[in-house]
Amino acid sequence: MNIVEVSDHKHRKAFLDLARIIYKNDPNYACPLDGEIEGIFDPKHNSFFNHGEATRWVLENDKGKIIGRIGAFINTRKANSFDQPTGGCGFFECIDDKKAAFLLFDTAKGWLQERGMEAMDGPINFSENDNHWGLLVDGYMPQSYGMPYHQKYYKAFFEEYGFKVYYEQYSYHLDMTKQFPERFWKIAGWVAKKPGFSFEHFRYDNAEKYIQDIISVYNDAWQFHDNFSPIDPNDLRKVAKEGKGVIEEEFIWFAYYEGKPIAFFVMMPDINQILTKLNGKFHWWNKLKFLYYLKRKTITRARITIMGVVPKYQRFGVESAIFWHMDKVMKTKPHYKEVELSWVGDFNPKMISIYESVGGVRMKTHYTYRYLFDSKKPFKRAPIIPLENRVNKLKSKNVKESAE
Incomplete structure (x- = not known):
């Protein structure tokens, strides 16, 4: 070989x-x-x-x-x-x-x-x-x-x-032809209408504003994760530019409290349902085929790629309120029958709980492996950081910054 x-x-x-x-x-x-x-x-x-x-x-x-x-x-x-x-x-x-x-x-x-x-x-x-x-x-x-x-x-x-x-890594599937659990709706409806909270979806005519909102929430929500690194705004701009024509504006949602971004939710149409017909090639004929299948509403599944909530608001049911708004959108697009919520790590029990609370069913499992070159060194799995720890870290950080 x-x-x-x-x-x-x-x-x-x-x-x-x-x-x-x-x-x-x-x-x-x-x-x-x-x-x-x-x-x-x-x-x-x-x-x-x-x-x-x-x-x-x-x-x-x-x-x-x-x-x-x-x-x-x-x-x-x-x-x-x-x-x-x-x-x-x-x-x-x-x-x-x-x-x-x-x-x-x-x-x-x-x-x-x-x-x-x-x-x-x-x-x-x-x-x-x-x-x-x-x-x-x-x-x-x-x-x-x-x-x-x-x-x-x-x-x-x-x-x-x-x-x-x-x-x-777990991927959950959500059957959009079924109603969300009743308990979920009560929480979601209450938060969605609570004073101070507002919700809106992405719009291309104000794309840069939403890109900055994603960065703000991401950097706040992930700062206490191990090996955190800030998101590159140019990567987001590239996704927005390349996805134009495919991205559904009403599939990307933001939550605000008194005008400040506190959460975001990104869902994308699952273009794999068209890519299966293209075999990896995107020459002019396949581009025409892609547009043809897109127009015929061949895509019946969407994928939630990322969702983030700043730690201070992670006990307010903000995620539920976003799903509450999303459900209303999905009812206007009945050709979407299924949503994949992927992926969530076993180190994130909070998000697993959210996915299960909306009726998600675990359907797929992926493993991220690690190989230590020196087998004598101790192997450690990715750490689980409970929500309480994140909140405590945030409080400690705020106290430290106030003292300074």
């Missing part, structure tokens, strides 16, 4: 084509667009290259046939915030051959070690964790856009190599 770093058109094409070969006869698989995957490894398109580096390889058998692939990356904003400097690997695909899989893992590990890393997370993305993150281990059904789909035998490859589960 021969491992080749991707550096020319031939091997870039081979990297992309391998997934089409691996999942050729699997009706559940929706091939990501080639341009999207290429953009992740292109410094001109991926802002993470401003604070990191990445590369990728393909694996050839003795006859020169591509049988595997993998990428490796270092996000310098986060790498040194763990007990061991930690990089990542991702976009792993391989035939059912353990020797080939281990060679791919060894290659990623070696590249990371050369750059001072002592651990490797995978499979992850060289970007934010809302897309291409985690290994599918349960729920082999059509995945929503951005959620990875894998062969069942990959789990054994990762675990036999020495990867351990760092955290579990």
